[in-house]
Amino acid sequence: MERPALPLGSPPTERADAVRNRKHLLATAREMLAEQCGADGLTMDGLAERAGLGKGTVFRRFGTRAGIFQALLEDDEHAFQEQVLAGPAPLGPGAAPLDRLIAYGRARVAFMIRHRDIARASLDGRQPIPAGTESPLSRTHIRMLLGQMRLDGADLEMLAIQLTAALDGPPLLYLSASDFTEPTGIEERIGQAWQDLLRRLCGT
Numbered sequence: 585m586e587r588p589a590l591p592l593g594s595p596p597t598e599r600a601d602a603v604r605n606r607k608h609l610l611a612t613a614r615e616m617l618a619e620q621c622g623a624d625g626l627t628m629d630g631l632a633e634r635a636g637l638g639k640g641t642v643f644r645r646f647g648t649r650a651g652i653f654q655a656l657l658e659d660d661e662h663a664f665q666e667q668v669l670a671g672p673a674p675l676g677p678g679a680a681p682l683d684r685l686i687a688y689g690r691a692r693v694a695f696m697i698r699h700r701d702i703a704r705a706s707l708d709g710r711q712p713i714p715a716g717t718e719s720p721l722s723r724t725h726i727r728m729l730l731g732q733m734r735l736d737g738a739d740l741e742m743l744a745i746q747l748t749a750a751l752d753g754p755p756l757l758y759l760s761a762s763d764f765t766e767p768t769g770i771e772e773r774i775g776q777a778w779q780d781l782l783r784r785l786c787g788t
Contacts, residue, residue, distance in 0.1 A: 606645060609635055610659055613652055623653065623705040650708030657702050664695055665721050681732040682786055688725060689778035692751045697771050700759065723748040733786060743785075750778065 612635040616626050628649050632642040646652045673679035674687040696703065727744035735743075763770045 602645075605637065605641060606655070609637070609642065609645060609652075610656060613656060617702075623701045626652065626705075628652065648708055650706050653702045653706035657699060657706050660695075660699060661719065661721070664691075667691070668721060668725060681729045682782060682788070685726065685729045685733075686779045686782055688729070689747075689751055689782070690775040692719070692722065693774045693778065694771055696752065697759070719748075719752050722752055735786070750781070 609631060613626060613631055616631065616634060617623060620626065626649075628642050628646070629639060631652065632639045635642070642652075646655060667675055668688060668691070670676055674683040675691050677684075679687070723744050726747050727740060730738075730740045730744055730747075759770060
């Protein structure tokens with residue numbers, strides 16, 4: 585129950601050299617992002633040159649510039665998923681469902697804010713939804729925790745969709761620069777609003 589089957593499971597088997605190239609390219613991309621303080625300066629040509637690999641290798645691996653950022657985001661999603669499924673409570677197993685759901689929302693908000701530039705750069709217009717797709721973990725995990733709570737008569741499937749949208753939807757991707765200069769941090773405000781919403785939902 586704690587480890588539902590999720591799309592972010594084991595990746596397809598790859599040749600050893602392909603795995604090495606992927607790790608090397610992602611590590612190089614992270615170095616470039618840190619040095620350039622933003623995603624705008626990261627190009628496929630620049631990544632190939634910095635990594636010492638041919639442009640064809642980079643294109644085969646990522647397909648598009650957005651594909652680089654999609655891979656970076658997916659890599660970090662794996663680490664986030666492990667914290668949720670096997671990390672310490674209340675984010676991980678061992679806490680009451682409501683406490684875990686509050687902790688998950690706060691952690692997800694922090695993750696999205698921390699990765700907002702990468703998430704924006706990963707959008708290439710091919711997604712079915714303009715703001716991208718939801719986390720492979722969110723709806724499954726939220727639905728599982730809702731099922732462990734006493735919410736008699738509630739449509740848990742639709743409730744899980746709505747709560748997932750509150751965490752992975754456009755508001756978190758398109759916060760403006762001014763939102764991060766407010767006296768009360770935007771991360772804390774959104775996290776507190778998430779907690780208030782859940783407590784009212786559960787009547788606590």
